[in-house]
Amino acid sequence: MKIVIVADHAHVNGGQAKVSIESAKGLALLGHDVVYFAAVGPVDPGLAAAHVKTVVLDQPDVTSAGSLTRFGVQWLWNVAAARKLAEVLDACDPRQTIVHVHAWAKALSPSIGPVLKRTKVPRVFTMHEYYLACPNGGFYDYPVARPCLRRPMSLACVTHNCDSRNYARKLMRVGRHELLKTGMLDSLSDVITISRLQREILQPYLPAGVRYHDIANPIDVAPMGQKPEAPLRDFVFVGRLSAEKGAKIFAEAARRAGRQAIFVGDGPAADELKALYPKARILGWKSPAEVKQLMRAARALVFPSVWYEGQPLTVLESLGLGTPVIVSDVCAGREAVQDGVNGLWFKSADPDSLAGALQRLSDDDTARQMSRAAYDLYWTKPLTLERHLDALVALYRAVLGETPQPAAAFDASHQSP
Template sequence: MRIVVVADHAHINGGLAKVAIDGAKGFARRGYRVDFFAAVGPVEPSLTEAGVAVTLLDQADVLSTSSLARFGVQWLWNGAASRALAKLLATCDSDETIVHVHGWAKALSPSIGAALKNAGLPVVHTLHEYYLACPNGGFYDYGAARNCDYEAMSLGCIAHNCDSRGYHRKLMRVGRHALMRYGSGLYGTARHLITISKLQREAIAPYMPKDAVFYEVGNPIDVEDLGPKGDGTPGDFVFVGRLSAEKGPRYFAQAARLAGVTSVFVGEGPERAALEAEFPEARFLGWRSPAQVREILRGVRALVFPSVWYEGQPLTVYEALALGAPVIVSDICAGREAVTDGENGFWFRCADPQSLAAAIGKLKDDALAKRMSQAAYARYWADPLTLERHLDAVAAVYEKVRADWREAPSVAAPIEALS
C-alpha cells in the first residue's frame, strides 16, 4: 500500500503535526511506501531518515508570512497546493493508494479538495479540529471566552462575531467555509472520518454527510513507562499548556486562591501578563521542553486541565496519567474520557472556580493524592496508547476505507481547480 499523508506543516509545531509525522514514520518503518505532502517547512529530519518521500511547497503560514495580504489569498484558495497535490496523486495507483488528510486549514486551504476529488482515490480524514464543520475550527466564541451557542453557519452564527481578531476576520472565515463546503470538493471527500474521542464525534457528527463513517482512533502518547511514583510527598497543582483564554488558566488561578494553594503554570501565551498581574502569588515557569514537561508532571500532586472548549484529545492529560499524576479536568473537554471521577482524578464544572477549588481541596490530602497517583499509573498502563497500537488501528481503518472504495469508487464530476 502507498500512503499519501497531507498536512499543513512538515515539522512538529503541535499535536496535529506530531501525530501526522510520527504516523508517517511508523508506516515507513513497517515497509509501506509513504509520501508526506505539506505546505510549510522546514522538514522534520526524521521523516527523510525513515524513508518518507516529502513534497514541500515551502510556503508560509500566518505566523511566518511576510505579507498578510498575500497570505490571505493563499488562506482562501492555495492554487499552488492544489496543483502540486494533483501532480503527486497522478503518480499513484488507485488500487494501491490511500490519502490520509490530517490538516489543511493553516496553510493548504480548501483548494486541496479539487485535487483529492479529481484523483478519485480513497481518502480518510483525521479530525484533529473542527474546520469541516465550524468556520473558526473550534465551536468556540473567543469574545465570550466560552463554547459557542450557535449552530455552525446558521444566520445567528454568521451574524455573531466569535473571532479573536474582529468581525471582518469572521466574515472571511465564513466565506472560506462556504468555499470549502460547496466549491472545493473537500467536504465531499470527508466520508471516512477518524475521530480521536467520543466527544469529538458527538460534536461534529451533525454536520457531516449522512453516509459518513466514523472510526475512533486515539492519538499515540509519547511517554515512557517509569513505573509507579515513589512514596515522597506529592508536589504542586500544575497547569501545562498555552496560556490562552480557551485553555482556562484564569479559572485555575482563581480556584487555587480559593483553595489556599499555589497555582503553578508551565507554558507561554497571551494571557500570561494579565495572570501575573492579577495573581502575584502564582508561579510561572514559562516554556519547557517536552522532556522537562514530563519531568515536571512526574513530580506534581495533580495536573489541572481547565479547558473551556471541546478539545478532541488533550495529550497532556494522558501523559500525566501515564506518569502517575492524577488529573483534575473540566467536564466539557474530552480529557474527561480518561479520568474516572474520584479514582484517578476529578471532574469539575467547566468555568466554575468554586467547583475546581473543591476538587483541589480534596487532593490537598496527601494520602488521597498518593492513592490517586497509583490508580492513574495503573489504569493508563493497563491499556496504553502506544504508537504501535495506533498504527495497527489506523491500518485497519485504511483497509476498511479501501474496501468501501473498491465497492463504490468515486464517479463524481471533476472539480475545476482555481488558479
C-alpha cells in the same frame, strides 16, 4: 501500500503535526511507501531518517505570514497546493494507495478539496479539530470565552463575531467555509475521530454516509512504574496561557483554595496572570523531557480548558506518568478521567468548583491513591504508537477493500481497542 499523508506543516509545532509526522515515520518503518505532503517547512529530520518522501511547498501559514491581507489569497484558496497535490495523486495507483488528510486549515486551504474529490485514490481524514463544521474551527466564542452554541453558518453564526481578533476576520472565515462546498465536504468518506465528544459535535454537520472510525492519537509516554513515596508537589498546568485553555480560572481557583498555581507554558494571558496572581509561578515553555519531569512530580495536573478539545494529549501523558488529573467537564479530557478514581471533574469555567477539587487532592492519601489508579488504568491499555499504527493499517486495508471495515468504539477510558 503507498500512503500519502497531507498536513499543513512538515515539522512539529503542536499535537496535530506531531501525530501526522510520527505516524508517517512509523508507517514507513513498517515497510510502507510513505509520502508526506505539506505546505510549510522546515522538514522534520526524522522523516528522511525513516525514508519518508517529502513534498513541501515552503509556504507560510496563517500564524507566520507577515500580512494577513497578502496571505489571505493563499488562506482562502491555495492554488499551488492544489496543483502539486494533484500531481502527486495522479502518479499513484488507486488500487494500492491511501491519501490521509490530517490538516489543511492553516496553510493548504479548501483548494485541496476538489483534488481529493476528483482523485480515484481512497481518502481518510483525521479530525483533529472542527474546521469542517465550524468556521473558526472550535465551536468557541473568543470574545466571551465560552463554547459557542450557534449553528455553524446560520444567520446567528454569520452575524456574530466569535473571532479572536475582529469581525472582518470572522467574515473571511465564513467565506472560506463556503468554499468547503466546492469539494472538501464531498470528498469525505472515511473519517477518524479521536474522542466520543468530537464525533458527537461533528456528526450533525458532516455529510450523511460518512463512515466513522475511532482511533485515538498515540501518547508519547514511557512506563516508569508507580511514583516513589516522595513528598508531593504543587498542582501544575501545562500548555498555552490563553482564555480558552482556562489559565486564569486555575489561577483564581488556586488563590481561593490557598494553593500555589504552577504554569508550564506561555501565551497571551501571561502578563495578566503575573499582574493579578503574583504568587503563581510561570515557568515558560520547557523541553518535552522537562515537562514530563514536572508532571511526574506534580500532585495533579490541572486541565481547565473551556472549549471542546478533541483529545488533550497532556491529560493522557499525565495519567501515564501516574499523576492524577483535574479536568473541566466540557472537554474530551474527561473521557480519560474516572471522577474520584484517577482524577476529578469540575464544572467548566467555575473557579469555586475547581477550588473544591484542588482542596480534595490536597490530602496526601487521596492524591497518592488516585496516582496509583491513574498509572494502573492507563497502562492496562496504553495508547502506544504501535497500537495506533496497527489501527491505521487495518483501516487502510479496509478502505482499499482488502478486508472488512473494522468495528471500533471508544471504551470508558477513551482508549480504543
